[in-house]
Amino acid sequence: MSDKFSFELITPAGLKFQADVYEVLLPTPQGQIGILPDHRPLINIVSPGVISIRHNRQHTDDQLEHMATAGGFAQIDGRRLRLLADLAERAEDIDEFKAKAALERARELQHAAKDQVSLADATALIEQNTARLKVAELKKRKKTSRL
Amino acid sequence: MAKTQTIRRRIRSVKNINQITKAMEMVAASKLRRAQENALRSRMYSSSAREALAYLRLLSKSRDHELFSHRPVTNRLFVVFTSDRGLAGAYNSNILKKLTETLQRYQNNGGVKLIVIGNKGAQFTGRLRTTANIVGTYTNWPAEPSTADLQPIVRTAIKLYRQKSVDSVNIIYTDFVSTIKQEVVIREILPINPAAILPNIKTSGATQPDTLFEPSPAAVLNFIVPRFIETQIYQANLEAIASEQAMRMMSMKNASDNAHDIIDDLTLTFNGARQAAITQELAEISASATAIV
Numbered sequence: 001m002s003d004k005f006s007f008e009l010i011t012p013a014g015l016k017f018q019a020d021v022y023e024v025l026l027p028t029p030q031g032q033i034g035i036l037p038d039h040r041p042l043i044n045i046v047s048p049g050v051i052s053i054r055h056n057r058q059h060t061d062d063q064l065e066h067m068a069t070a071g072g073f074a075q076i077d078g079r080r081l082r083l084l085a086d087l088a089e090r091a092e093d094i095d096e097f098k099a100k101a102a103l104e105r106a107r108e109l110q111h112a113a114k115d116q117v118s119l120a121d122a123t124a125l126i127e128q129n130t131a132r133l134k135v136a137e138l139k140k141r142k143k144t145s146r147l
Numbered sequence: 148m149a150k151t152q153t154i155r156r157r158i159r160s161v162k163n164i165n166q167i168t169k170a171m172e173m174v175a176a177s178k179l180r181r182a183q184e185n186a187l188r189s190r191m192y193s194s195s196a197r198e199a200l201a202y203l204r205l206l207s208k209s210r211d212h213e214l215f216s217h218r219p220v221t222n223r224l225f226v227v228f229t230s231d232r233g234l235a236g237a238y239n240s241n242i243l244k245k246l247t248e249t250l251q252r253y254q255n256n257g258g259v260k261l262i263v264i265g266n267k268g269a270q271f272t273g274r275l276r277t278t279a280n281i282v283g284t285y286t287n288w289p290a291e292p293s294t295a296d297l298q299p300i301v302r303t304a305i306k307l308y309r310q311k312s313v314d315s316v317n318i319i320y321t322d323f324v325s326t327i328k329q330e331v332v333i334r335e336i337l338p339i340n341p342a343a344i345l346p347n348i349k350t351s352g353a354t355q356p357d358t359l360f361e362p363s364p365a366a367v368l369n370f371i372v373p374r375f376i377e378t379q380i381y382q383a384n385l386e387a388i389a390s391e392q393a394m395r396m397m398s399m400k401n402a403s404d405n406a407h408d409i410i411d412d413l414t415l416t417f418n419g420a421r422q423a424a425i426t427q428e429l430a431e432i433s434a435s436a437t438a439i440v
Contacts, residue, residue, distance in 0.1 A: 010192050012378075014191065015191055029366075030362060033361075040357070040359060044360075073199065084196060
């Protein structure tokens with residue numbers, strides 16, 4: 001058993017992540033799941049939220065790499081995890097103020113939504129921006145814990 | 148004298164044309180850069196989506212999802228991507244040639260339905276006196292479409308397939324190979340044919356029949372299949388736009404080069420004519436001078 005598997009994260013904006021990692025935590029409709037090497041073949045829906053990547057077995061939770069995603073589709077076959085996501089952003093790429101403003105706007109949209117489609121759009125926006133803020137928050141916490 | 152005047156006028160008009168084509172070339176070049184970036188960026192995503200669909204199709208039974216049903220193909224839907232504006236070289240004529248061939252092949256061999264994007268295609272199909280059934284035409288298409296712009300097309304295509312009004316959905320578009328090479332492609336989107344998309348999966352034995360679907364096969368397929376079909380149509384549109392700009396740039400470049408050649412030619416003729424006129428005048432003066440003396 002090798003202690004790593006390859007993780008590819010592909011979005012419409014290109015390949016966002018590709019490396020051998022030890023563990024990936026994915027948000028799914030049933031809650032968070034952890035993918036380790038030699039996971040049984042699995043096809044899973046990914047919900048909007050935070051993806052966490054543990055590069056090495058020895059790494060602690062503080063050393064996880066986090067990314068915000070707007071949801072997508074994961075294909076797992078033990079040696080490889082391929083995630084097709086609508087969006088994936090690292091903490092460095094996230095503008096916290098923008099995300100906060102977008103979250104406010106999405107909330108207003110949700111209140112004003114008249115039909116199912118705009119309601120679903122607004123809800124998706126809310127989830128997306130909440131995930132962004134969470135990633136930014138995790139990054140900040142990491143910085144302060146190092147001090 | 149009259150001759151030099153007309154030549155001068157022609158030079159001026161060719162120069163004006165040259166200015167226009169040069170400007171169009173530059174505009175197309177900058178649009179191409181953006182369109183190319185857009186197309187290349189999402190290419191990996193859309194090809195992965197296509198593979199994933201084929202993979203899902205292999206893993207599941209045709210009854211698992213409506214869009215996975217296989218049936219004998221008689222009615223076909225073609226989604227055709229053309230441009231709104233002309234002056235893009237052979238861009239539209241290549242596509243419409245392919246469309247004509249396709250119509251000839253399938254018209255007497257089941258029905259053909261069309262969804263046309265772009266003014267040029269709309270004009271062409273408007274003139275067609277055929278039995279092809281035009282489901283929709285979309286003109287004044289945005290230069291950088293979003294997936295929301297394509298929603299109505301995707302939804303119509305999926306609906307027709309579900310209702311069994313069509314048994315296959317295809318797209319005809321120009322694939323952007325490089326700035327100097329673009330190819331008209333017909334691609335079948337539905338039904339999903341894993342053998343065509345993943346030719347070596349059967350031999351490599353990469354399918355894993357014990358794959359788990361979470362939350363459930365139906366939920367996964369309902370979530371993913373329409374989305375990935377949309378992704379493919381979207382990618383086709385991006386490729387088409389990049390191709391259009393590339394072809395416009397190349398044809399305008401050729402036009403500018405040609406205008407240069409014409410200007411050079413005309414300038415030479417003009418100088419010759421001017422020189423001839425001067426020589427003749429001199430000859431006349433000296434002839435009259437000898438007559439007086």
